[in-house]
Amino acid sequence: MVDVGEASTITCLPPAKQKPLRNPNLLANQKKETTPKKPRTTKGRQKIEIKEIEVENRRQVTFSKRRSGLFKKAAELSVLCGAQIGIITFSRCDRIYSFGNVDTLVDKYIRKTPVMLRTNPGCDVAAGDENHDGLMWWERAVESVAEEDMEEYKMALSLLRENLLTRISQMGNDRTVENLPAFPNEMAMADWKLSNESLMARNDRSYLGNDAGLDLAVPFMSPKPRQ
Amino acid sequence: MVDVGEASTITCLPPAKQKPLRNPNLLANQKKETTPKKPRTTKGRQKIEIKEIEVENRRQVTFSKRRSGLFKKAAELSVLCGAQIGIITFSRCDRIYSFGNVDTLVDKYIRKTPVMLRTNPGCDVAAGDENHDGLMWWERAVESVAEEDMEEYKMALSLLRENLLTRISQMGNDRTVENLPAFPNEMAMADWKLSNESLMARNDRSYLGNDAGLDLAVPFMSPKPRQ
DNA sequence: TGCTATTAATAAGA
DNA sequence: TCTTATTAATAGCA
Numbered sequence: 001m002v003d004v005g006e007a008s009t010i011t012c013l014p015p016a017k018q019k020p021l022r023n024p025n026l027l028a029n030q031k032k033e034t035t036p037k038k039p040r041t042t043k044g045r046q047k048i049e050i051k052e053i054e055v056e057n058r059r060q061v062t063f064s065k066r067r068s069g070l071f072k073k074a075a076e077l078s079v080l081c082g083a084q085i086g087i088i089t090f091s092r093c094d095r096i097y098s099f100g101n102v103d104t105l106v107d108k109y110i111r112k113t114p115v116m117l118r119t120n121p122g123c124d125v126a127a128g129d130e131n132h133d134g135l136m137w138w139e140r141a142v143e144s145v146a147e148e149d150m151e152e153y154k155m156a157l158s159l160l161r162e163n164l165l166t167r168i169s170q171m172g173n174d175r176t177v178e179n180l181p182a183f184p185n186e187m188a189m190a191d192w193k194l195s196n197e198s199l200m201a202r203n204d205r206s207y208l209g210n211d212a213g214l215d216l217a218v219p220f221m222s223p224k225p226r227q
Numbered sequence: 228m229v230d231v232g233e234a235s236t237i238t239c240l241p242p243a244k245q246k247p248l249r250n251p252n253l254l255a256n257q258k259k260e261t262t263p264k265k266p267r268t269t270k271g272r273q274k275i276e277i278k279e280i281e282v283e284n285r286r287q288v289t290f291s292k293r294r295s296g297l298f299k300k301a302a303e304l305s306v307l308c309g310a311q312i313g314i315i316t317f318s319r320c321d322r323i324y325s326f327g328n329v330d331t332l333v334d335k336y337i338r339k340t341p342v343m344l345r346t347n348p349g350c351d352v353a354a355g356d357e358n359h360d361g362l363m364w365w366e367r368a369v370e371s372v373a374e375e376d377m378e379e380y381k382m383a384l385s386l387l388r389e390n391l392l393t394r395i396s397q398m399g400n401d402r403t404v405e406n407l408p409a410f411p412n413e414m415a416m417a418d419w420k421l422s423n424e425s426l427m428a429r430n431d432r433s434y435l436g437n438d439a440g441l442d443l444a445v446p447f448m449s450p451k452p453r454q
Numbered sequence: 455t456g457c458t459a460t461t462a463a464t465a466a467g468a
Numbered sequence: 469t470c471t472t473a474t475t476a477a478t479a480g481c482a
Contacts, residue, residue: 043477044459050306061307062479069477070304073297073463074314077278081290082319087301088332096339105315106333112323181228271473272465289465296463300477 063091071099084108290318298326313337 053059063141067089074085078100086105280286294316301312305327313332316324 014282020305035435040459042458042481043479045460045461045477046459048307048474048479052309053307059308063304063310064305065306065478067302068309070297070300070312072477073293073300076277077290077293077297077316080275080293081286082279083290083294084317086315088313089304089334090311090332090335090339094339096336098336100314102336105317108317109315109325109329112321151378269467269472269474270465271467272463272475273473274475275465285465292464299463 059092067097074099286319294324301326 053062071087074087077083078085084100084105086100086102087098088102089099091097241449280289298314301314305312311327313324313327313329313330316326316330318324
């Protein structure tokens, strides 16, 4: 089940744009040998400081160019290394630009995270580790949950997930598996117990929506209650 | 509520690595004037074809280098243009590497999408458009939903969301707002009606987990039922 | 948008 | 990892 050829991300190469591909006979090392006739029409690329670009027009041009560059890099990385990459971008005026199978990746991301936290068993956790012995309650198959407990169980899972991700988020943004601490199960349990008391309260406000929280169970809810 | 300074993404600059920063007095235009004493120790960067790297070791090195480069580019874009960027990366052996406030962005992404589809009102939709007149059922505030209808309502929302995102996904991976068609509300309604009949069936299998689907309401469920 | 002069990223090697 | 020779990305203009 190694998704080597999962090149769905690759399809995202710069779409409509087919650059005419510079004339081949003036390529590599003509850099300096170019005839000095050209009266230096531009200043060429200038070094810039990495801080917010003030001029709106310029900022938009840069956003467009660099976003395209970023997506191209992502596509290349995806192909070269057989990786799956998803990018979500919000421009300052909240336009969405995304790359890759974001939805699938998000799903996988959400599913993988707790498993990763459990032991971080290395690189070779293929399919087949579905044995349910010695797992935490939130790792067990759902069939073992009684019908009448299901709603609470689901809520508990969502809550636990939120706590975990919040905790992880606090560990820094550039969050790689290497950066993840052992994350003992006790911590998850502590989080769970701590937040369990707010379960009912949360149940009541679960449709208010909060900026930081993940209310994935109700993804379409309006972000704010009717005023 | 324009989140201009929302530079949380920026914190993600290459973390632990502080490169010694090349000696300043051998910088820009020493490229050619470099003393020819150096017997060409390396071949320098070579042009490579963008296809999967076969040699595992080399592939991993490239993955590490380019991922770091990608994240750096993302950070720069974020700062320069005041954009919010999130990246999810799965290496081929399913290690997760992410950049930015992925969770927050995913949440926003999910919340924004239907609104975007509605009319795509342009760039200036700041806060304050919370009027609930003329909205589709799935756009209304949740307070208006009766308590006993809530469960079905939530399920309907999840389902609609999945249908929308699937549909959008089919329009190509590099999915920008410009690429989005008008997407009439009728289409959403059609999707909704089409899938409504499978609601109960889906309800039954909602814990089986499928690779493609988004079962965000139960993020922690085991991917497969107990064998 | 398309074009260059430059800067920035990075494939090989050590 | 660190360095270097090259290629790739892109800032400023037209």
